[in-house]
Amino acid sequence: MTAASRPARGDARLPGGVRLHFRDEGRGDCVVLLHGGMGDCDSWEPQFAVLRPRFRVISYSRRDSHPNTNGPSGNTHMLERDVEDLRDFLRCLSVDCCHLVGTSYGALVALGFGLHNAIAVRSLVLCEPPLHAWARHTPLGTSLYNTFMLETWLPARASFEQGDPTTALELLSAGMSGAPVFHAWSQERRRAALRNGRAMQALTASTDPFPDLPRQQIAAIKAPLLLLSGANTGPLHRVVMEELARSMPAAPWITIPDAGHGVSAENPAAFTAALVTFFRGSLSPCDPPDAGGRLSCRT
Secondary structure: OOOOOOOOEEEEEOHHHOEEEEEEEEOOOEEEEEOOOOOOOOOOHHHHHHHOOOOEEEEEOOOOOOOOOOOOOOOOOHHHHHHHHHHHHHHHOOOOOEEEEEEOHHHHHHHHHHHHOHHHEEEEEEEOOOOHHHHOOOHHHHHHHHHHHHHHHHHHHHHHHOOOHHHHHHHHHHHHHOOOOHHHOOHHHHHHHHHOHHHHHHHHHOOOOOOOOOHHHHHOOOOOEEEEEEOOOOHHHHHHHHHHHHHOOOOOEEEEOOOOOOHHHHOHHHHHHHHHHHHHHHOOOEOOOOOOOOOOEOO
């Protein structure tokens, strides 16, 4: 299917009846954008505007995110489920090799995918993945994590259970940013968060929302890597990024000014410029498929 004949929007039908709404625009090397917990496939308009003249750009809404209408599913291992969804989604769109760009929980999904699907990953851009289990390896991180769970995560879960998603999202945005920011956001950003309240409710209900990914395997990832964070992000995310950078010493780490945890929305120009500069240095052609139909990327 050529770029001209591909639908700009659609619903990918995954095994088990799951449907994921997506955007697919542009042509060239493929970039897949993975949104955070309060986002969806339409959270990337500034990035589409810059990237689609040079790349095939794809974003999709994870199964609990707007406008998907998938039924409830088990929430014990949400990261494993989302990684499987990403793998099935890429197969559905016949994407064999791509750049993965993830923010917040989307970055955690990108990282989890990269651990077990290396041949499909041309590069990884990780913006503040919630590797909170890693923070607990430091005294400061343990204190910050415990405070976050007691003052943010568990009260937000209770607010969702009480049918009050607005209070839940206020708590979560403040806990992630280190300051009360929900009512300072634009009306459109608040609407986007509220329409994705179901996704955050599912995540807060998970018994394992922040799994402890293996450091040695992450350190062994061979794909080009870029780490991004906001200059004004919350302290827990800063500790996590420090731990991630320590495990990936060869990966450049760029701090985006005038942005907190929602980097791609709060300073989209600087965020997207960092992507473009990184992609210029990490482009690598894919080898032809092997006998089993798999592709590998040369890095």
